[in-house]
Amino acid sequence: MHRNSMESRNVSRRGFVKGIGAATGAALAAGGNSRLAMAGTFSASLPDLQAALNACTTDEDFWKTVRREFLLDPAIIYMNTGTEGAMAGLTVESLKSGYLAFAANPMGACYYNPTYSYEQKPNRTKVAAFLGADPEEVAFTMNTTHGLNLILNALPFQSGDEIITTLHDHAALPSPLDCLRDRRGIVPVRIALPTLVQSRQEIVYRFASALTPRTKALAFSHINYTNGLRMPVRELCDLARAYGLISIVDGAHTPGMIELNLHDIGCDFYCCSGHKWLNGPAGTGVLYIRNAPSNPWSVRPVMTELYDSLATRPITDLFQYSGQHNTPAYTAVAVAVDFVKTVGQAKIEQRVKDLNSYFKKKVVEQWGDAALLSTTLPEFASGMGTFNPFLNHYDMMKIISFSTRVRTEYNIITRFVGWLEKPGGPTRYGQRVSTHLFNEEKDVDSFLDAAAKAVASIGR
Ligand SMILES: Cc1ncc(COP(=O)(O)O)c(C=O)c1O
Incomplete structure (x- = not known):
């Protein structure tokens, strides 16, 4: 049985579907559309979904089966996952189970149940494997913006240090850099990219041309939010390494959309969202720190309750332990990962x-x-x-x-x-x-x- 299945929380599936029905009713009362009838047609478990997918004989059948797992209002055509994903029924079910667990026994959930506890070990382990990282290299965050702000402020940048970004980055990256410019005197350098790129070398060359003796880091998106360009991320990380620079990647759009292996990419820091292409709940993201146990960059978190463990725990633990997080949402991200693995990344x-x-x-x-x-x-x-x-x-x-x-x-x-x-x-x-x-x-x-x-x- 799946760890986060409804059965394990003693909540009946029927009750859940009824719950969705009630939400639908509320949406209707608020002026929603009456064609939400498809809500509730999703599989009872991931093995059930797997069996349904295995039984598909055509591609069309396969994707129609996948589509039935989602609760999207049939009155809309949703084509903005780049801003916010759409949770599958099983993900909502996991979220609901988590909140019920907290409601029933708060300490049992947040303290004694490893799935919902502060440390988030089982969920971090699952998400890390999915991203091609080690469990101790990842911490959950609220979103990509949160991760980028946390890590940019935690690195020991000094006045005059230059950080190269592009004019295609989402505000989540230049905004904390501009803040660091005003607070610590770091120098954000924003380079232009051709709208219609012809070659990977063209992009790498633009970054290389912007290097100076004061450059300390390259920070860029894996997939640009502007026009969906998939950047030559490995080559850019190689460039950073060749010049002794830090590489920081905004991966808001990658998990759930493309196959990822952060070790292969070779970046030092990677921040991504659980709520976009993974179709996880709002307010979820992941921060990856390469080689977190040895912390070669002298990262010092600006928000932690575990600073006295700096010498003994991976630096990601210091990020993870920062008050009570929305751990049912992180658990639902792990379910969203299982969902993607079931369909096939x-x-x-x-x-x-x-x-x-x-x-x-x-x-x-x-x-x-x-x-x-x-x-x-x-x-x-x-x-x-x-x-x-x-x-x-x-x-x-x-x-x-x-x-x-x-x-x-x-x-x-x-x-x-x-x-x-x-x-x-x-x-x-x-x-x-x-x-x-x-x-x-x-x-x-x-x-x-x-x-x-x-x-x-x-x-x-
Ligand atoms: C490239 C990029 N980075 C960051 C973000 C912000 O994501 P989040 O809401 O997870 O902070 C977005 C949002 O659209 C984005 O497109």
Whole structure:
């Protein structure tokens, strides 16, 4: 039996499905759509899901079976996993079990049950293996932003130290760096990236060209949130190592989307989200610290209750022990990891990339090459692609109006993004479309249909 199964918490599945029904009722009362009937059709356990998947004879069948595991409102088409994932029924079930365990016996849960305890050993061990790391190299965080803030503030950067990032990074990275600039005098250096990258060397060269004797770290996204570009992360970590620099990676979009092996990548620090492509609960993330037991970087946490164990425990333990965390949510992340493993991470990666390249192909057919703001080269592919159907890509009001119309008039959820193509601007805008395991080609078709109508009414 699965460790986090409903049975082990003495909560009946029927009760849970009824609970979802009640939530649905509340959503309806609040103006939601009446087609939430699919909620509650998910498998009773992961072995059940595995059996259902094994019985599928076609790809179409397989992905339809996967789709049934999710509680997404059928009235919407959800294509913004890049901002927030959608929990599968089994993940919600685990979350609910955790809260019930706390409600029934608070100390039994947070103190005596290793699944929910402060140290989080079983969940850290499972998540670490999934990420290609050792258990003592990971700690749970609230999200990627939290992880990046924690580690950037914990490293012994000094006035004048330069840290290289890019103009395609999410605010989660430049924001704590700007704060460190004002507080400690560190110097964030933001380099431009070509919107349509042609080669890995082109990116590595841009970082290498920005190095100076004062450079202390390279900090960059594994997958850029702007246009879904998958960065040459291993080459960049090699570059950092060759020059004795620290590598810090914002991996918000990777777990659950692509196969990961942090040891292979060779980064020193990696921060990622449990609530995006892993489809875990909101408020979950992971901080990875290479070689945490020996802590070669003299990391000193800014938030811990275990500082007196600095010499005897891996530095990640000092991060993990920082008050009572939302451990039912971390437990649900471990279930989300099991869910991904049951479906198959490699299969999911292929699926999200296939759907996204279908999207990109259709964009070019519909609006021409100039509308596509993501490269189509397979080595840079991910589950996010960005386009701008308007002639002027620098008109913010048009893209906002487009994004809003597609969401409010057609119930299709995507998001607009913007980035500087060179320091000082101007900002180029586009609409980002995330394709995940619960999406299908007809979602892309519906989106592009809606997009065409929205563009027609706004004017190109
Ligand atoms: C690249 C990137 N980093 C960080 C974040 C912030 O993620 P979180 O909400 O987990 O802090 C995002 C969110 O969209 C992102 O796209």
